[in-house]
Amino acid sequence: MGVSYCPKRKIFHLQAGEMSYVIKIYHQAYLSHLYWGKRIKDVNESNQLQFKYRLFSPQPEGFDRTFSLDTLPQEYPANNTDFRTPAYQVQFSDGSAVTDLKYKHFHIYKGKRKLTGLPATYIEEEEEATSIDFTLMDNQTGLQAILTYSTYEQSNVITRSVRFINHGDNPVSILKAMSASVDFRESEFDLLTLYGAHANECNLSRKRLTAGSHLIESRRGASSHQHNPFMCLAKPDTNEEYGEVYGFSLVYSGNFIAQAEVDQYETTRLSIGINPFNFSWHLGSGEIFQTPEVVMVYSYKGFSDMSRTYHELYRFRLARGQYRDCLRPVLLNNWEATYFKFNSDKLLLLAQEGKDLGIELFVLDDGWFGKRNNTKTSLGDWSVNKQKLPGGLKKLAEQINRLGMNFGLWFEPEMVSMESDLYRNHPDWCIQVPNRPKSLGRHQLVLDLTRVEVCEYIIESVSNVLLSAPISYVKWDMNRHMTEVGSLALPLERQRETGHRYILGLYYILEVLTTRHPTVLFESCSGGGGRYDPGMLFYMPQVWTSDNTDAISRLKIQHGTSLVYPPVTMGAHVSASPNHQVHRHTSLNMRGHVAMSGNLGYELDFSKLSQLEKKMIKDQISLYKEIRSIIQFGTYYRLLSPFAGNQAAWQFVSQDLSETVVMYFRMMAQSAEPFRILRLRGLNPEKEYLDKHTSLIYGGDELMYAGLSIPEMKGDYCSMFWRLAFEGYEKINNIEF
Ligand code: DGJ
Numbered sequence: 001m002g003v004s005y006c007p008k009r010k011i012f013h014l015q016a017g018e019m020s021y022v023i024k025i026y027h028q029a030y031l032s033h034l035y036w037g038k039r040i041k042d043v044n045e046s047n048q049l050q051f052k053y054r055l056f057s058p059q060p061e062g063f064d065r066t067f068s069l070d071t072l073p074q075e076y077p078a079n080n081t082d083f084r085t086p087a088y089q090v091q092f093s094d095g096s097a098v099t100d101l102k103y104k105h106f107h108i109y110k111g112k113r114k115l116t117g118l119p120a121t122y123i124e125e126e127e128e129a130t131s132i133d134f135t136l137m138d139n140q141t142g143l144q145a146i147l148t149y150s151t152y153e154q155s156n157v158i159t160r161s162v163r164f165i166n167h168g169d170n171p172v173s174i175l176k177a178m179s180a181s182v183d184f185r186e187s188e189f190d191l192l193t194l195y196g197a198h199a200n201e202c203n204l205s206r207k208r209l210t211a212g213s214h215l216i217e218s219r220r221g222a223s224s225h226q227h228n229p230f231m232c233l234a235k236p237d238t239n240e241e242y243g244e245v246y247g248f249s250l251v252y253s254g255n256f257i258a259q260a261e262v263d264q265y266e267t268t269r270l271s272i273g274i275n276p277f278n279f280s281w282h283l284g285s286g287e288i289f290q291t292p293e294v295v296m297v298y299s300y301k302g303f304s305d306m307s308r309t310y311h312e313l314y315r316f317r318l319a320r321g322q323y324r325d326c327l328r329p330v331l332l333n334n335w336e337a338t339y340f341k342f343n344s345d346k347l348l349l350l351a352q353e354g355k356d357l358g359i360e361l362f363v364l365d366d367g368w369f370g371k372r373n374n375t376k377t378s379l380g381d382w383s384v385n386k387q388k389l390p391g392g393l394k395k396l397a398e399q400i401n402r403l404g405m406n407f408g409l410w411f412e413p414e415m416v417s418m419e420s421d422l423y424r425n426h427p428d429w430c431i432q433v434p435n436r437p438k439s440l441g442r443h444q445l446v447l448d449l450t451r452v453e454v455c456e457y458i459i460e461s462v463s464n465v466l467l468s469a470p471i472s473y474v475k476w477d478m479n480r481h482m483t484e485v486g487s488l489a490l491p492l493e494r495q496r497e498t499g500h501r502y503i504l505g506l507y508y509i510l511e512v513l514t515t516r517h518p519t520v521l522f523e524s525c526s527g528g529g530g531r532y533d534p535g536m537l538f539y540m541p542q543v544w545t546s547d548n549t550d551a552i553s554r555l556k557i558q559h560g561t562s563l564v565y566p567p568v569t570m571g572a573h574v575s576a577s578p579n580h581q582v583h584r585h586t587s588l589n590m591r592g593h594v595a596m597s598g599n600l601g602y603e604l605d606f607s608k609l610s611q612l613e614k615k616m617i618k619d620q621i622s623l624y625k626e627i628r629s630i631i632q633f634g635t636y637y638r639l640l641s642p643f644a645g646n647q648a649a650w651q652f653v654s655q656d657l658s659e660t661v662v663m664y665f666r667m668m669a670q671s672a673e674p675f676r677i678l679r680l681r682g683l684n685p686e687k688e689y690l691d692k693h694t695s696l697i698y699g700g701d702e703l704m705y706a707g708l709s710i711p712e713m714k715g716d717y718c719s720m721f722w723r724l725a726f727e728g729y730e731k732i733n734n735i736e737f
Contacts, residue, residue, distance in 0.1 A: 002130030002151060003108045006043065012106070012132065013043050016151035016158050017309075019298040023075055023134075024049075027063070029102040031075040031134060031147070033183045037244065038300050047185075049073070054265075057083075060100075071265060073183035076101070076136065076147055076162065084269050085213065085261045087181035088162075089276070092141055093170035101136035101145050108132045112150040112159070117504050119251050119538030120293040121159055121317045128153055128317075142168030152317075155309050158296045164289040173493075174281040178273035179250060179294040187211075187262040190236050192303075194228035194560050199548035199581055201225050201529035202560030204643045208236065209268060215259040219277050221446070221482030221499055222526060223253050223533040230564050231258040231272060232306070240304040240638055241681075245297075247306050248272045249564055251318070252292035253535035254503035255279065278485060280496040295534065303563065304637060304681075311566035311636060318534055319541040319569075321514060323521045327628055328542060328568065328599045329406065330358065330621050331473070335365035336549065336575050337605040340373050343388045344396050348403075353606035355403045357614060358621035361473055362400045363408040363601075368393070370420065376443045379415045380422030382461040393469040401470055408473025408521075409465070413458045414506065415444045415480065422457075429454050431498065433486040441480030449505030450487045450498055459512050466517050476540060478526040503535075510539035523571060529557070532565065542569050542599055549575035549603060550582045551594040552717060555642040555665055558597060559650070567652070568632040570598030574617070576605070588613055590719040592620040593663050597631065597650060600624045627661050627723065630654045637681040639664075646670065653682040657700075659725040660689070664710055666718045679707035689724040697727060 004013045011034070014021040022034040022043050035047060049072070057070035058081045069082040079086035080098045091097045111126040123129045131150040137143070146163040160180040166172055189209045193216050194202045207214075216231065218224040229250035235243050248270060250256050255275035262268050272294050281289050295313065299305040316324065332354040334342060351362045369385055370378025384392050391399075397407035416423050416430055423430070423445070430445040432438050438445060447454050465471070487498045494501075514522060524536040525544035532543050543565075546557045558570060572595040577585050595601065600621070606614065624631075634652040642648035642665070649664040664678055683689065683700035690697050703724070710720060 002110075002153070003132045003149075005106065005108065009043070009045065011043050011045075014132065014149060014151050014158060015039060017154060017156040018300075019156045019158075021149075021151075021158055025103050026072065027067070030069065030072060031103050031136070033073040033075055036182065036184075036246070036298060073185055073267065074181070075134075076145065076181055077183075077269075084263050085181075085259055085271055086176065087178040087271055088145070088164075088174070089176040090143060090164075091173040091175055091280075093172065097175065099138050099143060100140070101138050101143065104135045104137045106132055106134050113148070115161060115290055115293060116288075117507060118290060118292055119318075119507060119535045120161070121157075121251070121295060121313060122320075123317065141172070142166065143172060152313070155313060156298045157309060157313055159293050160296065161293040162291045164283060166283045166285055166287055169285055171282055171284045174283055174289055175279075176276040177281070177289065177291050178271045179291045180248070180273070180296065181269060181271040182246075182296075184233070184246075184268040184270070187266040187268045188236060189233040189260075189268060190238070191260055192232040192234060192563070193258070194230055194563060196225050196529075196557075196560075198225050198527050198530065199546060200553070201532065201546050201557050202228060202563075203556060204560050204563070204641075209233075209260060209262050211262050211264075213259055213261040215257060217257040217275050217277070218255050219275060221254060221485065221502065222478065222531050223256060223535070224481070225526075225528070225530045228564070229256045229258065229272075229533050231260065231270065232303075232563075233260065233268065233270060234303070239302055241302045243300070243302050245299045245303055245306045246270075247295075247297040247310065247564070249295045249297070249310060249534055250292060251295060251534040251538065252503070253506065253531050253533050255499050274500060278496055278499060281500070282493045282497065292535070307563055307638070308635060310564045314534060314537055314564075315566050315568060315633075318537055320538065321541065322518060323541050328521070328632055329360040329473075330624060331361040331363050331408065331601040332359040332606075333363040333365055333475075333573065333601055333603045335410075336580055336603040340367040342367065344391060344399075347396065348399055350606060351400050351403055351405060353614075354602070355405055357606065357618045358625070359405060359602065361406045361408050363410065363473060363475060364396070365410040365475065366412070366477070368409070377417050377419040379412055379417040379444050380420045380447070382411070382413075382465055393465065393471070397469040397471060406472040407470060408475065409471050410475045410477060411462055411465075412477040412479060413462050413509070414447055414449065414478050416447050417444050419443075428488045429457075431482055431485060431502070432488065433484045434488065436484050439483040441483070444480055446480060446482050446502075448487050448489065448502070449509070450501035451489045451505075455505045455509050458509050462513055463516060466520060472519065473521045473523065475523050475525055475544065478531060507535070507539070514539050525571075529561065532561065537565070537569060542571055544571040545598065548581045549573050550579040550584050551586045551591045552584060552667060553582060554594050555648040555667075558594070559638060559642050559648060562636060562638060562650075567598050567636050571601060572596075572598030573601040573603040574620070575603045576608075584717075586717045587719075588616050590665065590717050592616070593665070593719040593721055596620065596624050596627070597663060599632070600628070627652075630659055630661050634661075635682055639678060639681065642667070647676075649678055651680055651682070657682070657684040657687070659723070662708070662722040662724070664720040666713050667716065669714070669716050676710040677707035678710055680704050688727050690727045692723045692725065698724070
């Protein structure tokens with residue numbers, strides 16, 4: 001296992017879990033890609049590369065005409081003599097942009113190094129991973145690139161990243177630096193991506209690759225609602241349970257690009273990394289540039305297995321802090337209940353109702369600071385609005401605590417309102433280009449996190465609030481994208497570094513704040529899932545999945561999100577009916593089931609509910625407390641896709657397989673509806689499971705192979721819930737937050 005080198009064949013064999021990844025050095029200079037797929041014992045080159053003269057594919061000087069980089073499968077291709085998408089491009093002080101990074105040496109080591117200033121997956125014991133660094137050098141200029149690969153011993157995961165070092169005397173400009181590029185010697189693939197919009201995140205796109213380039217990207221300054229930084233190639237016959245899948249997930253929260261290019265000889269090059277759009281990096285002599293990490297997952301057991309690999313890695317080796325392994329609290333958020341119209345009496349009334357129903361955490365959303373009564377004002381002025389909260393945050397939080405709940409608070413620290421003291425005092429502190437008008441989004445501007453003083457201001461102002469009251473949770477929001485991208489603090493040649501430097505500044509802030517406040521549970525949000533990416537998960541173990549709280553819309557959003565991200569990371573709230581975003585009426589039952597499929601919360605005015613509704617919510621919360629260890633820390637299976645038709649279903653199985661929770665959703669009522677069966681997954685076929693509702697007993701084998709009959713349902717928007725466990729099994733999982 002790990003990484004081995006065969007000097008005779010000049011072959012590196014990387015093994016991770018059940019997969020192999022093979023690299024060969026050609027002509028002492030070129031790292032070429034030989035294989036990535038199901039694990040093989042030894043590499044004897046049964047699939048050796050074939051060389052053939054191809055007119056219009058040039059040769060590097062001194063090589064015979066059958067050798068061309070234009071046809072060689074490579075690990076980190078340059079933009080010279082290979083006409084396919086390059087992995088990098090660097091401009092030198094003489095204006096030229098031709099490079100020839102050649103392999104020099106390698107270094108294999110146990111463990112996995114941290115990336116300076118960037119989030120990345122980690123290990124807890126050195127034995128968990130083996131890494132290899134390949135050093136490449138451009139002799140003429142002194143430019144060096146170190147390609148790092150880390151293989152996880154127990155899972156089908158290889159991570160990659162690249163470090164550029166300028167050993168030359170003159171500065172260079174990095175114009176493009178992908179985190180990874182992989183050449184597949186075939187093109188029979190489907191391409192899967194997650195696309196969407198605000199309040200409509202993570203739709204699933206699946207299409208057949210054809211000749212040419214297929215790309216997704218963000219140019220918005222954030223990973224975005226529009227495209228998640230994830231791409232997956234799958235064999236056309238792949239489904240949830242079966243087939244080969246190659247996943248690429250970028251641990252980054254800013255502009256990214258992921259591209260699959262099918263070339264003239266039906267090979268596929270997949271590359272992923274920081275978007276070269278509006279980017280360049282001035283690398284002075286002796287300086288280093290580090291790319292983000294990409295997490296590459298392989299499975300021959302379909303999408304479900306790929307997702308579980310990501311889920312496990314992101315739960316336990318990406319998320320950090322004390323909440324990584326803790327059950328998450330059931331919360332009540334006042335946003336959709338009050339919007340900006342609240343005062344402490346109203347909040348306390350809401351909180352009291354919440355407490356009676358079983359809520360554990362009360363979250364005060366937007367509107368508690370400055371003169372914030374609408375979206376036009378006060379971002380940046382993080383002092384409490386005494387008109388709304390005369391006793392301040394401390395008094396309110398203590399009152400909430402006395403009711404027996406924790407208190408949480410909303411911030412949007414990366415932004416500034418033009419109508420604020422912060423902007424009046426520091427108009428130069430926002431992202432801008434001199435002499436150009438500043439566009440507004442939601443009436444606000446983006447603070448310039450490339451400036452240290454701005455980062456320190458954010459750290460201190462958020463910290464001071466956190467120290468001023470017993471606050472145990474923070475919702476960290478971000479509600480606009482970047483325009484007129486530039487920084488008044490950066491020199492001319494560094495203006496195109498603004499986007500990436502912003503993200504580095506953000507990561508610095510988050511590192512300091514989460515370290516300084518280790519007992520606070522941080523939830524990230526960007527108008528919902530606008531920055532639902534592994535970079536943010538490194539600092540904050542949960543995310544507000546979408547501003548769309550409609551249960552029917554959420555089926556697709558949560559299903560799509562689960563392709564990469566585990567349910568424990570998904571904030572899911574029951575809100576009012578009709579829903580505030582799409583005005584749909586759905587039953588409380590259905591809303592409860594959808595929200596119980598992630599981190600359950602409520603976001604509606606409890607005082608407007610009937611006694612019956614309150615009783616139903618109380619029951620939902622107590623049920624959720626019984627099952628949440630399975631939802632949050634069990635294994636997740638997608639059973640039916642809402643993208644495929646009128647139904648959706650998913651299943652959660654406890655780690656010891658002793659208990660399972662199943663949810664089925666039927667969207668529209670249908671006449672002459674077929675009788676349907678739902679086949680479960682991941683159970684112990686040898687064991688008997690008791691249906692806790694009917695007290696009927698079924699074998700795990702029967703549930704998985706014969707399935708469960710879905711009872712008749714009446715009307716639109718219906719849901720079903722099953723909870724089955726080994727007979728006589730009682731688990732103590734009600735650990736308090
Ligand atoms: C956008 C968030 O996604 C909402 O949940 C809410 O916090 C608002 N911002 C508040 O302005």
